[in-house]
Every structure is written in C-alpha cells, then in structure tokens.
Amino acid sequence: MPERVSSAARGASDDPHAQQLRGLRATVINWRDLGHGLAGGSERYAWEFARGLDEGGARVEFLTARDSHQAARETIDGISVRRGGGQFTFYALVWLRLILQRLRGRSPDIVFDAENGIPVFSPLLLPRRTAVVLVMHHVHQEQFLTYFPRPLAHLGRWLERWLMPRVYRNVKTVAVSDSTVREMRVQLDWSRDVEILANGADMPSFEQPAEIHDRSEPGRITVLGRLATHKRIDLVIRAVAQVRDRNPQLREVLRLDVVGKGPVLDQLTAVVDELGLQGVVALHGYLDEQTKRDVIAKSRLHVCASDAEGWGQVVIEAAGLGVPTLSRDVAGLRDSVRDGVTGWLVENPVAVPTTSAQAKALVDVLAEGVVAALAELDDPRRRETMGAAARQWARGFTWAGMRSRARQIVVDDLAHRRG
Incomplete structure (x- = not known):
C-alpha cells in the first residue's frame, strides 16, 4: 500500500x-x-x-x-x-x-x-x-x-x-x-x-552520495510490472535464451530478474522450464519496496516488451535508480523512454503478435537490442551518462x-x- x-x-x-x-x-x-x-x-x-x-x-x-x-x-x-x-x-x-x-x-x-x-x-x-x-x-x-x-x-x-x-x-x-x-x-x-x-513515481532518496554509485552487474536484466499476456514477458525470456545461445561471452553473466505478480505466472514458469533457464531467470513475484529497489539497482538494463502502455510507469521506476530501459517502440513507452538518452526504442515488427512467426520476429528484435544495449553499457562512461540522464528524467515525475x-x-x- x-x-x-x-x-x-x-x-x-x-x-x-x-x-x-x-x-x-x-x-x-x-x-x-x-x-x-x-x-x-x-x-x-x-x-x-x-x-x-x-x-x-x-x-x-x-x-x-x-x-x-x-x-x-x-x-x-x-x-x-x-x-x-x-x-x-x-x-x-x-x-x-x-x-x-x-x-x-x-x-x-x-x-x-x-x-x-x-x-x-x-x-x-x-x-x-x-x-x-x-x-x-x-x-x-x-x-x-x-x-x-x-x-x-x-x-x-x-x-x-x-x-x-x-x-x-x-x-x-x-x-x-x-x-x-x-x-x-x-x-x-x-x-x-x-x-x-x-x-x-516513487523516487528514492539520494541525500547520501554513497546511495547513487553504480551497483549494476554485467549482463543483469530486469523486467518489472504485472504479469499479464500483453506485457509479453514470455518473449523476453525467450530472447534471453537466444542471447545466451548466440553470444558465448554473455553465457556466464546473463541473468534475468522478473519482478511482479499476475495471472500468467504459471505460463512464465513453464517457459523457463521448457528452455532450461532455472538458474538464469528468477521469477520473484511480489517484492517489498526496498527489496525491489535492490534488485533493480543491480540491473544493468530494464526491458519492457509490452504491446502498448498508457505510460511507462515501470520505465520511470527503473530510471529513478539510474537503470535505462530497452523497449518496443509502441504507444506510451515511446513517451517514457527518451531514445538514446535514458534508454532505447527497438523496432516493433508487429503491433500484437498472434502467430509463432510474429512472436519469433519480436524475439529476434529483442535479443538483438539486448546485446547491443549491454555492449554499450559495458563502457563505464556511457553507463554513467545514461544513468544520470535517467535519474534526472525520473525526478520530473x-x-x-x-x-x-x-x-x-x-x-x-x-x-x-x-x-
């Protein structure tokens, strides 16, 4: 509450x-x-x-x-x-x-x-x-x-x-x-x-300088929000599997934290089991505020694959902790993500994937975006610049x-x- x-x-x-x-x-x-x-x-x-x-x-x-x-x-x-x-x-x-x-x-x-x-x-x-x-x-x-x-x-x-x-x-x-x-x-x-x-958005306090140092871990990704069909979290999980398969340099460090509750939890668990990602993907469910912030702060990247949003509240929540977002270029998310400044907007090949081929196309786009974003954020200066821009953007809400x-x-x- x-x-x-x-x-x-x-x-x-x-x-x-x-x-x-x-x-x-x-x-x-x-x-x-x-x-x-x-x-x-x-x-x-x-x-x-x-x-x-x-x-x-x-x-x-x-x-x-x-x-x-x-x-x-x-x-x-x-x-x-x-x-x-x-x-x-x-x-x-x-x-x-x-x-x-x-x-x-x-x-x-x-x-x-x-x-x-x-x-x-x-x-x-x-x-x-x-x-x-x-x-x-x-x-x-x-x-x-x-x-x-x-x-x-x-x-x-x-x-x-x-x-x-x-x-x-x-x-x-x-x-x-x-x-x-x-x-x-x-x-x-x-x-x-x-x-x-x-x-x-709930903004963390940055009164103590020690609170704003970079705590992100290489290859660590977070997905925030309600677990619902249109959030397409299953496709993010599949994108993570594809990134591991095609990028050996990320295999040991790539981790996905999914934070939130909702009606498709069982389906997401089944996808994790199907792909053998039990040690890579963590479905945390609901977390109290402090624990959630700790998980986000350890992330190098936040990913949002929703079909559409009114706004990107989870984007701002991650930005408040200096974590940029990779998202589809769709309604709402293109408002909350400043492309190239506080995150990245990736091509949206289909508005609502309804076939396996359309879902595969979206997985490919997400996987490519994740690899490119993580590579860019490996540069400490770029990471610091984007983190500062994200925090500044979030404070306006x-x-x-x-x-x-x-x-x-x-x-x-x-x-x-x-x-």
Missing part, C-alpha cells in the same frame, strides 16, 4: 485548491484497488488521485471490485473503500449505488471514472453539477481481441469506440500521455480536448505533483460547471 498520509495533510494551508474542495463528496471508481491480486499501475494512479482529493479536504469514497481475500468495506488513510462484485458484476453494483445516492439527493460532487477498457458510464447516472473526470490510460481496441472471445470482444470495441465518446462528450477528459491522446484521436475519433495528467495537478483539474472543472 502507498505511504500513509496524516490528517493534517488534508486541506494543507499551502495548497491553493484545498479550501475549494473542503467538505465536498468525491467518488473514485476503478475496477481494482491496490490490494487486489491483479493490481497494477492504473490502480496506483486511481489511488493517488483519491489521495489528492483527500489532501484537498474532500470526503473520498473508493468504489472497486472485490478480490477473494478482501473485505467488503475498509477505511485506508481516511478514504472509505467499498468493494463488491467481480470483473463484470462490479459495474452493476456501482450503478446501483450511484442511483440510490441520486434518489436520496446525495450524489457526489466529484467523480473519477477510470476507463479500464469499459468505463461505468457514470454521466448517465449523475446530475450535471457533478464534476466527472474520465481517465484514459490507453485505448483497448486491440486488447479486447487478445483477451476475449469474438462476440464479447466486438461488443467491448463498440462500447469503447462508439458509445463512450458520446456518453462522455461533456465531461473533463484526461490521459496519461501524448501517445494515449493520439490513440484516442485515431482509433476512437475523439475530437474534444484532452488534458495530460501523467503518472508519478512525482506522485505529489500528480496529486496537486489532479486537484487543480477538479477545481477548474467545478468552477466551470457552477459558474
């Missing part, structure tokens, strides 16, 4: 927007919270938005689905978390709550509505005075085809492409990156204004800054609606 916030932080006097949110009711809607077994970057984003409203003096309610180990109700750092339903039934429970609140004249003043593939279409259930913020991490048109059978996939694509832009045509819309905005323009024909509200900007967006929208 994120760090705790004292009650004194709420409505702090140095926040110009604090008084304008004091006493308002806010609802944050996201299909998972940070305690969910499948939580990832979008869940952290939603929680930080909730914290931002809470710090501004609002009374915040977080509506989310309920994992098997979670309580139905919980209060965390002053935020009331209400959980119910699964991946699909969660929507019905949210609708019921919003309808009952409106019938009782207690609709929220502010609603954060996350588009996690399909939003809850909250504007249909709220009075016009409510400030609704639609949050887009990325467009899901291709992912619907990856994760769902055809009839359900086409329904999801239609809801996102046709219905959503019409329901949300009069609400504030924010995206996490320029790539997401471009996807919205091209794939959803989105013509209205979209503001950028970037992710933050903080959760405190994100929360402050979120409050400003909400206050401005409230003023517009009630002016």
Whole structure:
C-alpha cells in the first residue's frame, strides 16, 4: 500500500485548491484497488488521485471490485473503500449505488471514472453539477481481441469506440500521455480536448552520495510490472535464451530478474522450464519496496516488451535508480523512454503478435537490442551518462505533483460547471 498520509495533510494551508474542495463528496471508481491480486499501475494512479482529493479536504469514497481475500468495506488513510462484485458484476453494483445516492439527493460532487477498457458510464447516472473526470490510460481496441472471445470482444470495441465518446462528450477528459491522446484521436475519433495528467513515481532518496554509485552487474536484466499476456514477458525470456545461445561471452553473466505478480505466472514458469533457464531467470513475484529497489539497482538494463502502455510507469521506476530501459517502440513507452538518452526504442515488427512467426520476429528484435544495449553499457562512461540522464528524467515525475495537478483539474472543472 502507498505511504500513509496524516490528517493534517488534508486541506494543507499551502495548497491553493484545498479550501475549494473542503467538505465536498468525491467518488473514485476503478475496477481494482491496490490490494487486489491483479493490481497494477492504473490502480496506483486511481489511488493517488483519491489521495489528492483527500489532501484537498474532500470526503473520498473508493468504489472497486472485490478480490477473494478482501473485505467488503475498509477505511485506508481516511478514504472509505467499498468493494463488491467481480470483473463484470462490479459495474452493476456501482450503478446501483450511484442511483440510490441520486434518489436520496446525495450524489457526489466529484467523480473519477477510470476507463479500464469499459468505463461505468457514470454521466448517465449523475446530475450535471457533478464534476466527472474520465481517465484514459490507453485505448483497448486491440486488447479486447487478445483477451476475449469474438462476440464479447466486438461488443467491448463498440462500447469503447462508439458509445463512450458520446456518453462522455461533456465531461473533463484526461490521459496519461501524448501517445494515449493520439490513440484516442485515431482509433476512437475523439475530437474534444484532452488534458495530460501523467503518472508519478516513487523516487528514492539520494541525500547520501554513497546511495547513487553504480551497483549494476554485467549482463543483469530486469523486467518489472504485472504479469499479464500483453506485457509479453514470455518473449523476453525467450530472447534471453537466444542471447545466451548466440553470444558465448554473455553465457556466464546473463541473468534475468522478473519482478511482479499476475495471472500468467504459471505460463512464465513453464517457459523457463521448457528452455532450461532455472538458474538464469528468477521469477520473484511480489517484492517489498526496498527489496525491489535492490534488485533493480543491480540491473544493468530494464526491458519492457509490452504491446502498448498508457505510460511507462515501470520505465520511470527503473530510471529513478539510474537503470535505462530497452523497449518496443509502441504507444506510451515511446513517451517514457527518451531514445538514446535514458534508454532505447527497438523496432516493433508487429503491433500484437498472434502467430509463432510474429512472436519469433519480436524475439529476434529483442535479443538483438539486448546485446547491443549491454555492449554499450559495458563502457563505464556511457553507463554513467545514461544513468544520470535517467535519474534526472525520473525526478520530473512525482506522485505529489500528480496529486496537486489532479486537484487543480477538479477545481477548474467545478468552477466551470457552477459558474
């Protein structure tokens, strides 16, 4: 869970927007919270938005689905978390709550509505005075085809492409990156204004000079993030096997650390076993913050092979520790990786690999990129330059800054609606 916030932080006097949110009711809607077994970057984003409203003096309610180990109700750092339903039934429970609140004249003043593939279409259930913020991490048109059978996939694509832009045509819309905005323009024909509200990151403290010396080990690679199909971590593992087979000078030092949890863990374990990489690839699962940072800091390179991202939160997390990233040149990652400065963008031969030949082509590209990047980082001067640039780039993205900007967006929208 994120760090705790004292009650004194709420409505702090140095926040110009604090008084304008004091006493308002806010609802944050996201299909998972940070305690969910499948939580990832979008869940952290939603929680930080909730914290931002809470710090501004609002009374915040977080509506989310309920994992098997979670309580139905919980209060965390002053935020009331209400959980119910699964991946699909969660929507019905949210609708019921919003309808009952409106019938009782207690609709929220502010609603954060996350588009996690399909939003809850909250504007249909709220009075016009409510400030609704639609949050887009990325467009899901291709992912619907990856994760769902055809009839359900086409329904999801239609809801996102046709219905959503019409329901949300009069609400504030924010995206996490320029790539997401471009996807919205091209794939959803989105013509209205979209503001950028970037992710933050947890930056390590560099107060002591000893903390920033190079601790990386030759040939050591890390993959961070949720273990999901579209992250293509299996292809990174296969690329590592190919690098070992074709580059004898790397055979003894090449190591891959995979940090994160998710639904494809068993599949990744099977790939490791198939390739005989038990002593080369470590599937760590979830790690506490300090242990995770220790693993990242020992890495010479971070690799991200996702089909697409709204942003590259894991890229910034690695950059904060001076570790550059090699990634595919895809939406979101091309925003978070500064090619040749804080990492490298490699050719993306296919947007979504669906055949063995396409997967093989992507493995080849990743393997070539890893070899080239590790060779470049063998030079201490180049390693120092890229590490310093990565840390400097990462420091521009903080959760405190994100929360402050979120409050400003909400206050401005409230003023517009009630002016």
